[in-house]
Amino acid sequence: MAGPGTGKTRTVTHRLAHLVLERDVPAEQCLAITFTRRAAGEMTERLHALIGAQAQRMTVATFHSFGLQVLREHHEELGLGADFGLADAARQQEILTAITGDERNARKAKAQLSPVRRGGEADLDTEAMLAAYLAVLREQNLVDFDDLVVLAVQLLTDHPGIAGQYRRRYRWITVDEYQDVDELQYRLLRLIAPAGANLTAIVDPDQAIYSFRGADVGFFLRFERDYPSAPVLALTRNYRSGAHILDGAIRAITPSTLVADRRLQPASGRQAHRITAHQDDDERAEAAFVARTIDQLLGGASFHSLDSGRVLGDGPGGIGFNDIAVLYRADSQSHAILDELTRCGLPVQKRSHDRLSARPGVDLLVRELLHVADRTGPVTEQLRMAAKTVADTVPEDPRPDVHTAVELLGRWRSAAERTYSGSAGRCCSVPRSTRSTHAPRRFPC
Template sequence: MVNLNELNKEQLKAIKITKGPLLILAGAGSGKTRVLTTKIAYLIEQNIAKPYQILAITFTNKAAKEMVGRLKKLIGKIANDLQVSTFHSFGLRIIKENYQLLGYSSNFVIMDSDDSISIIKKILKEFDLDSKLFNPNAIKSKISSAKNELILPKDYAKYAFSDFEKVVLKVYIRYEEMLKISNSVDFDDLQILPLKLFMEHPIILEKYQNKFRYIFIDEYQDTNKVQYLLSKMISKKYQNICVVGDNDQAIYSWRGANYQNILNFEKDYPNTQVILLEQNYRSTQNILKAANSVIINNKDRKDKKLWTTAEIGEQLTFYQAYDEKDEASYALQEIKQLIDKGIPKETIAILYRTNAQSRVVEEACLKENVPYRIVGNFYFYNRQEIKDLLAYLRLIHNEKDNISLLRVINTPRRGIGEKKITELINRANEKN
């Protein structure tokens, strides 16, 4: 049951707009997830839309799971009929439903980041190129960026001026060949292939347009070119698209995100209604005052000012450190003072921007004899034995998967030499 009584004025206004394009500019802690889920539930409860007509896109599987959980509390089991997923999961669904049109077999496999690196290393070896001179990770990053900008291998020559870029071009061409031979796709393909499908088969696009008549996209400021085009194509027929985001929180330009997508939304959809969610439910007044004073210096932004009815809160401390060691040392001294005052250690956290910064903080903790725990630093699926097991399963599923075969052909050791492996690869290539 949808309860609208506890919503503020702007949240309620956003929920009751049920037709046409809607841009919700939601500051941090302004209840955007609540607004999104309540809006979806409201559409269903008011018989404006059926659950299967709604597509809701989030940027992480965790966020998608949380959204479904909230919707189940509001509308019950019919929440399972909604398509709530990431762009990649949604793309995978489209590929599975149309694999033949894309030139794949039903048992295609998805290569993860490490698999892609392994392929690139093999290609470098095939071309007799030193992986120390031409970093596989850097090449992968270039290929990924090119794919997400819709630059095909044949078009990449326009950008290949340096020796490194010329190597990227060669590797990119061969990389795509190897994926296709192995009936495989990489993570980027999960978004690019559906776009290709829609461009080449308008009838298929119309099928999805008619199916998903209400589109919701969270964190719209983080969308890249492919995601932007996908959402625009699917929503074009009915124009019932609601995007939620905040250009002040755009931090993923390094992976292709373009915050201009949210700034240009009203140009893309001329009849857009705009709602500002400025009331913050998470932070104290002092934190918001500091945040507003910093972000107001950004020139290229949608103007809004967060406010709260919460307490004033503690004063913020700004410390300008001499270097990273001084920074870590200062943080640990402050933490020791808190511990001496009786603050439980488990309630204290250090946040850092990149994983590389953890080392100097760990050293400071060890030096000051302060126990600590690094959170989320190693992923289960990145463990070697798990990746080996998954490679075996992928090979069972898809006998053309040479990448997985090469990973496990000597795991455990079987005494199969490089010469024999090369001979097998050549024979397989001749057969194909």
């Protein structure tokens, strides 16, 4: 039972290292399963640092990569060729488009089929579509992402002898983020780790986040019944946050927590500013509050802030723009905040993971650029021509997006040119003599 910031990954990797180095457990008998490739990669790196070359003999995998391993080793029993491939999203879309007749229905079908594959109910039409889809995949010697777990469960269920082989191969199994397993992953785990197996599950039911994918925190509640001899150890010391954050977090989750007597204790005794809760009527008012709070922290970002009475006093002091971060839950919330910060003259940089082509207005510009006749002219001029054409043909509402996209593409092009000219990774420091309390101290080139 591990709360947030309590050193779960460190605990897991050190336990595995202890088994190998101190308890003479063969590394090849250890299987560690986590939910993302990134987490698996981090775990592998830490194990290499702890036990060296022996880490190469351990299996550290996601549920899906472990399923792929099972399929590769027993493809014949599943009727797959030795060189079967994994259908990517584009290939799946192509197959479903051929079955349904158009791309829109194909996308809708894909959204319906995946939950059914993971144990959901389906009507006759959906079942028929699924059968047709799987038939095409198998004809082309392909599996999809869901197949990696579905077929692994099917194989180990239909062939108890093969399931026994994996039980004998992996005598020490560790599963991270156990609260996020879904029904198929749970069944796969039970097939290779029945009652009495050396299974370690790291879990925090209050951090369950994948219910939209079929994950069910109820499997955590079944763990003690499935594995009655398993001792329960609690990690309650938090190494990430101060007491004020932990106290606020405990108050927030206590009404719905699944952990009796939920506790989190800070590793350090340092205190910081109190948490302030603020409620607004809409996202615009909320964004205005964020901008006003930043202005007050800075002691006034401009003379207007002081002259207008928006800011009184100098603020706590020693705080600059680059000391402040605004966090939000969903990307849709960012637009109001960015607009308000920009309107107030506060420099802001969005740390975004969305694709450039997905930004508003960019797709319209790119499509128009494909039709620009003079492709040998300056790129800036081509952008200007494309922007004018698009702005003249679209409704009034998306026109601001077009102009924003022009600026965005211009910045992106400039950054790309600097990268290709050899300045990637450098950073320009503001000369100390020109720094102000409010100025960002470093600018990416």
